[in-house]
Amino acid sequence: VGGLASVIFGILAFMKPLIALLVLSMFFAAAILVDGVSNIVGAVQHREKDGWWIMLLIGVLGVVAGGYALLNPPVSMMAFIFLVAFEAILLGVFLLMLGYKVRQATSREWILYVTGALSVLFGILVIMNPAKGSVSIVYLIAGWALVIGALKVLFAFKVKNLPERAGEKFSALR
Numbered sequence: 001v002g003g004l005a006s007v008i009f010g011i012l013a014f015m016k017p018l019i020a021l022l023v024l025s026m027f028f029a030a031a032i033l034v035d036g037v038s039n040i041v042g043a044v045q046h047r048e049k050d051g052w053w054i055m056l057l058i059g060v061l062g063v064v065a066g067g068y069a070l071l072n073p074p075v076s077m078m079a080f081i082f083l084v085a086f087e088a089i090l091l092g093v094f095l096l097m098l099g100y101k102v103r104q105a106t107s108r109e110w111i112l113y114v115t116g117a118l119s120v121l122f123g124i125l126v127i128m129n130p131a132k133g134s135v136s137i138v139y140l141i142a143g144w145a146l147v148i149g150a151l152k153v154l155f156a157f158k159v160k161n162l163p164e165r166a167g168e169k170f171s172a173l174r
Contacts (some may be wrong), residue, residue, distance in 0.1 A: 002149075003148075003149045003150070003151070003152025003153035003154075004149065004153060004156075004157060006145040006146070006149025006152065007145070007146055007149035007150060007153065008143045008149075009149075010142045010143065010146030010149060011142075011146070013137070013138055013139075013141065013142030013145065014139065014142045014146075014171070017134075017135050017138040017139065017142075020138045021077055021080070021081075021134050021135075021137070021138050022073055022077060024074065024077040024080060024138070024141065025069075025073065025079070025080035025081075026070065026076060026082070026098045028069075028076065028079070028152070029066050029069035029070045029076040029079075029142035030047050030066065030070060031060065031064035031066070032065055032069065032082065033063060033066025033067055033069075033070060034111070034118075035059075035062050035063065035066070036058075036059045036060065036062020036064075036066055037062075037063060038059070039055050039056070039058050039059030039062060040055075040059030040060065040091070041059075042055060042059075043055035043056035043059055044056070044067035045089065047132035049133075064111070076119030077134065078130065080137075081126060081130050081133060081134045081137060082126075082127065084123075084126065084137050085093050085122075085123040085124075085126035085127045085130075085133060086123065087123075088119045088122045088123035088126070089119070089120050089124065090118055090119070091116075091119050092115075092116040092117065092118070092119030092120030092121075093116065093120065093124075094111070094116070094161065095112050095113075095119060096113060096120075098112050098116075098117035099111075099112030099113045099116060103131055105156065122136075130163060136138040143172070
């Protein structure tokens with residue numbers, strides 16, 4: 001069922017990328033809001049601990065930012081786009097650093113260099129043109145959802161009778 005949902009999401013995201021971006025960014029904003037509420041509850045429950053007020057401030061920030069983003073979808077969409085861009089840049093930098101670290105252990109560190117450089121380039125291009133970058137982000141997520149969903153569905157068909165077959169194998173071992 002999860003695989004089918006991923007496939008359907010992927011298809012719909014390819015057909016309607018702007019709506020998919022809106023949905024993704026709203027979930028992103030909601031996650032920030034829920035995290036903020038959780039931090040506030042945790043801080044209040046542990047107010048006898050040192051530093052509880054820092055968690056409270058983090059929680060308040062999450063509630064304010066998440067709530068504001070939920071009430072302002074364009075803000076939420078831009079925040080999501082820039083978060084993905086900055087994450088791609090940081091991932092790329094980390095991959096470049098990893099390539100440098102493993103260069104003596106393998107002759108294939110160039111794969112890390114290429115992957116890191118492409119990730120940094122993608123992030124920079126998204127920042128330079130967020131509108132086109134947002135469509136690219138949605139298409140990447142949609143493609144990922146299609147592939148993962150299809151693999152989950154395929155796996156489900158392969159293991160459909162697994163409980164019965166496993167039971168028979170275990171009975172034969174006794």
